[in-house]
Amino acid sequence: MQATLYIVATPIGNLADISERAIEILKQVDLIAAEDTRHSKTLLERFTIKTKISAYHEHNEEKVTSQLIQQLLDGQSIALISDAGTPLINDPGYKLVVAAHDNNIQVVPIPGPSAIITALSACGLPISKFIYEGYLPAKSEARKTRLRELKNESRTLVFYEAPHRIVESIKIMQEIFGAERRVTVARELTKKFEQIIRDNLSVINEKIESGEIKVKGEFVVVVEGTKETSITDQEALRINHILSEKLSPKDAAGLAAKITGRKKNEIYQLALKKDL
Numbered sequence: 001m002q003a004t005l006y007i008v009a010t011p012i013g014n015l016a017d018i019s020e021r022a023i024e025i026l027k028q029v030d031l032i033a034a035e036d037t038r039h040s041k042t043l044l045e046r047f048t049i050k051t052k053i054s055a056y057h058e059h060n061e062e063k064v065t066s067q068l069i070q071q072l073l074d075g076q077s078i079a080l081i082s083d084a085g086t087p088l089i090n091d092p093g094y095k096l097v098v099a100a101h102d103n104n105i106q107v108v109p110i111p112g113p114s115a116i117i118t119a120l121s122a123c124g125l126p127i128s129k130f131i132y133e134g135y136l137p138a139k140s141e142a143r144k145t146r147l148r149e150l151k152n153e154s155r156t157l158v159f160y161e162a163p164h165r166i167v168e169s170i171k172i173m174q175e176i177f178g179a180e181r182r183v184t185v186a187r188e189l190t191k192k193f194e195q196i197i198r199d200n201l202s203v204i205n206e207k208i209e210s211g212e213i214k215v216k217g218e219f220v221v222v223v224e225g226t227k228e229t230s231i232t233d234q235e236a237l238r239i240n241h242i243l244s245e246k247l248s249p250k251d252a253a254g255l256a257a258k259i260t261g262r263k264k265n266e267i268y269q270l271a272l273k274k275d276l
Contacts, residue, residue: 001028003072005100006079007093009086009112013190015046022110023047030076033068035083035091056080061092065099072105079110086114090134090160115189116158119220123156123184124198126224130156136169143169147176157223163215167208173223174201182224188217233270236260240267 006025011017026032026049033056034040040053056064068078082091100107120127133150136143136159150157161169166185173183179202186196197204197213207213239259243252253271257264 001030001077002106003075004077004106004108005068005072005096006077006108006110007087007097008079008081008110009114010040010043010081010084011190012084012113012115012118013188013194015043017113017190018043018047019110019112022112023049025110026051026079026081028077029079031068031071031078033064033078033080033096035081035087039083040081051079056092056096058092061095065095068096069099069103069105072100073103084113084115086112089114089116089132113190115160115186115218115220118189119184119186119196119222120156120158122196123186123222125156125182125184125222127156129154129225130158130222132158135160135162136165138165140168140172144172144176147172151176152226154225154227156225159221159223161219161221163217163219166215166219166221169221170201170205170208173221174205177201177223177226181226184222185213186220186222187214189220191217193217236262236267237270237274240271244271 006029008022008025010022026044029051032040032051032053034053035057037053037055044053056068072078080087080093080096082093087093088097097107116132120130131153136146173181180200182198183201183204184196184198185204188194193214195213197207199207204213208215236256240252240256243255247255249268249271253268254264256267260267
């Protein structure tokens, strides 16, 4: 087998989701670099894969990357796997792939399961354009700051979230995005207790509090982007100004809102700022 770094996707829950090609590659390479060797041995034993395995994780990647590159330069082939899904998505491997390219080593992806794509395919929200944000910051204020930055993003937003933070994160999203923003919460994807529930943030929050959505396992949260508007602030203000010549500020803002599709209070506040 030619010296190659294979990026191999593995199941995110159901072991039957692994591809025949992935099994074949894992059997043929000289070494498997795994995020957690103990976790990955369950998969390898299931499919009688006896290839040598070594640890490659965030705590040793600086040191191990150079070792793996040397093995590749010596003619060996290596498969990189993560605990679940496609490597490098919130998992170690970036430095290894960069180093492989820098050393003209062939990098070959072996596609397969990904929690992000799996959740998007079943979310029932627009997915022709989306942004993957990974995990939100652990601290509440930093989380709020990031979500405020994303409030007016028109593309669908995708987040990973841990069970011990999901309750607070949904509450913060409701506070910042509004109760009516649509969201799909997906947990335990491809596993026995899989849940994929779509509703607005207010209802999702209620379902978590009532226990209908279990606070267990890893979550993928897909949030609909804000509605795009073709009316700029300047144009909305121009329309509001014309109407204000004949109507009260409140009535002008209300009619301007109907004309532009913007919110009445939004136009009213824009007008106030302009007059300051």
